[in-house]
Amino acid sequence: MSISGTGSSGSSWTPSITLPNLQTKLNNVYQYLPTYEQSQFSQAESSILQSINSQAMPLLGQLGTDNSELTALQSLVTNLQSFQSAIQTLGTSSTWSAVTATSSNTSAATVAASSGAPQTNIAFSVTQQAQGQSSTVNLTSGSETAASNLSAGTVTITGTNTAQISVQAGESLSQLVSDINAQSSATNVQAGLIQKSSNTYQLMLSDSQTGSTDGAFSISTSDVYVDSGKTTLLALNGTIQGPQDAAITLGTGSGAINLTSQTNTFQNALPNVTLNIAGAGSGTISIASNSQAIVNSAQQMMTAYNNLEQMVYSPSGSLANTSIAQEIRNLLPNLVQGLATYGMVLAPGTYSESTSGQFQSTGSPQLEFQPVGGVAGNLPAGVSLTSGSTMLTDAIASNEQTVQSAFGTTSTGFGLPSGSILGQLSSQITLWLNDLNGTTVNNQQVSGEIANLQSSIGNSSTAVPGSIWGSLGNLNTLYNNQLQNLVYQWGAAGSAIYMAQQQLMTLQATQASSSSTNSVLSSLLGG
Numbered sequence: 001m002s003i004s005g006t007g008s009s010g011s012s013w014t015p016s017i018t019l020p021n022l023q024t025k026l027n028n029v030y031q032y033l034p035t036y037e038q039s040q041f042s043q044a045e046s047s048i049l050q051s052i053n054s055q056a057m058p059l060l061g062q063l064g065t066d067n068s069e070l071t072a073l074q075s076l077v078t079n080l081q082s083f084q085s086a087i088q089t090l091g092t093s094s095t096w097s098a099v100t101a102t103s104s105n106t107s108a109a110t111v112a113a114s115s116g117a118p119q120t121n122i123a124f125s126v127t128q129q130a131q132g133q134s135s136t137v138n139l140t141s142g143s144e145t146a147a148s149n150l151s152a153g154t155v156t157i158t159g160t161n162t163a164q165i166s167v168q169a170g171e172s173l174s175q176l177v178s179d180i181n182a183q184s185s186a187t188n189v190q191a192g193l194i195q196k197s198s199n200t201y202q203l204m205l206s207d208s209q210t211g212s213t214d215g216a217f218s219i220s221t222s223d224v225y226v227d228s229g230k231t232t233l234l235a236l237n238g239t240i241q242g243p244q245d246a247a248i249t250l251g252t253g254s255g256a257i258n259l260t261s262q263t264n265t266f267q268n269a270l271p272n273v274t275l276n277i278a279g280a281g282s283g284t285i286s287i288a289s290n291s292q293a294i295v296n297s298a299q300q301m302m303t304a305y306n307n308l309e310q311m312v313y314s315p316s317g318s319l320a321n322t323s324i325a326q327e328i329r330n331l332l333p334n335l336v337q338g339l340a341t342y343g344m345v346l347a348p349g350t351y352s353e354s355t356s357g358q359f360q361s362t363g364s365p366q367l368e369f370q371p372v373g374g375v376a377g378n379l380p381a382g383v384s385l386t387s388g389s390t391m392l393t394d395a396i397a398s399n400e401q402t403v404q405s406a407f408g409t410t411s412t413g414f415g416l417p418s419g420s421i422l423g424q425l426s427s428q429i430t431l432w433l434n435d436l437n438g439t440t441v442n443n444q445q446v447s448g449e450i451a452n453l454q455s456s457i458g459n460s461s462t463a464v465p466g467s468i469w470g471s472l473g474n475l476n477t478l479y480n481n482q483l484q485n486l487v488y489q490w491g492a493a494g495s496a497i498y499m500a501q502q503q504l505m506t507l508q509a510t511q512a513s514s515s516s517t518n519s520v521l522s523s524l525l526g527g
């Protein structure tokens with residue numbers, strides 16, 4: 001006996017039961033039964049099938065209902081967890097300490113700030129950028145790739161690290177450049193050739209790093225000459241630019257702060273602020289509260305609320321008659337009433353105007369920023385409301401601490417204050433999740449509604465006693481036993497009938513033979 005069902009989660013689940021094909025198993029029984037006996041056998045088999053079906057179908061119906069409810073409850077957990085996560089994000093102090101940072105002169109410096117940066121306006125002046133050393137070495141050669149006047153020896157370059165470059169006598173200038181660049185991962189010094197005239201070249205060396213220390217390098221040799229007469233050693237003979245730190249002044253007057261950096265980036269010149277130097281110049285750095293981050297987080301929370309509300313509001317579906325869905329539907333709107341003060345209002349899910357001019361609403365209520373046209377969009381012409389997002393940003397600008405206290409925040413978004421709006425929401429969601437997933441009370445594990453339902457359903461591969469699948473397994477065993485008894489009983493009957501038929505045929509043959517013998521004897525005797 002096999003059991004299956006069709007239908008997606010939350011929709012009608014149509015069960016079906018399939019019993020094994022009897023024909024193969026019963027062929028040996030049928031061949032011993034006369035036609036009228038075969039009919040009786042089929043009726044007996046059909047009676048077993050009807051009996052099993054009558055007992056299995058209610059169980060299958062309950063299995064479909066419970067499976068759909070289980071899927072719906074698992075989806076409800078997902079929606080509750082998403083709502084909880086959105087509440088915690090809005091209740092995290094870093095969301096409220098988000099800032100925006102701007103520079104009045106981006107050609108001199110750009111600025112980036114993270115949560116915790118001071119809200120301020122401060123003057124700055126960039127006096128120099130960080131740069132690395134660039135120097136030249138005079139060379140002579142007929143061409144870049146032809147044999148040069150270089151003598152054999154070793155060039156030592158000291159940058160970030162020290163590297164030695166072996167030079168072969170007559171080595172081409174392009175090969176020398178290649179050998180120096182092969183060591184640039186260690187020295188951070190890169191080489192290139194500049195042609196000054198038809199037979200004169202300069203080797204230009206540049207440090208890829210910046211700063212008075214990190215961007216400096218030196219070279220030395222005691223045996224590599226650049227001319228055929230071996231009178232001039234390979235050495236630095238000109239500096240295009242020297243290494244230097246970036247320099248910036250923050251503030252003005254006697255309290256101004258002078259800062260330097262090996263790179264053109266200043267980390268934490270102000271707490272949680274990064275400055276990137278672009279060139280000489282001055283301007284003002286402005287850091288202000290980023291209320292838009294709070295507005296965006298509030299919108300994400302409202303979206304999660306609406307997804308949850310829509311799931312539990314529908315009067316049909318697998319959750320319709322569950323107590324937890326009814327509780328969420330009834331209690332959840334009350335927990336968000338306090339948000340109306342800050343522009344977040346409950347509106348009908350859908351609404352329309354009737355012929356009498358009355359607005360009718362259907363569907364789950366939606367939590368949204370107050371629209372300027374009113375909840376139902378039926379304000380008189382020329383009348384408008386302040387948008388909900390503006391109400392929230394205005395309240396933050398007026399007294400952020402009061403708003404933050406009303407919402408409730410912590411450093412992590414966990415353990416939100418019990419008397420706050422977000423704290424009450426978070427605590428209630430935790431209770432609902434515990435009801436569904438289970439929890440621990442006094443070191444004792446208390447199973448939740450989902451685990452209880454799973455236990456009631458059981459497992460199709462393991463017949464758990466008392467579960468739906470366990471009961472179906474018992475029916476399967478009963479069916480197989482009855483089938484085997486049917487085959488045995490009718491098989492035995494068929495064999496007996498067959499033997500009787502064979503005996504009858506033997507007797508008839510014997511009688512026929514005896515009759516024929518008597519006829520012959522009578523003829524011989526003249527009878």
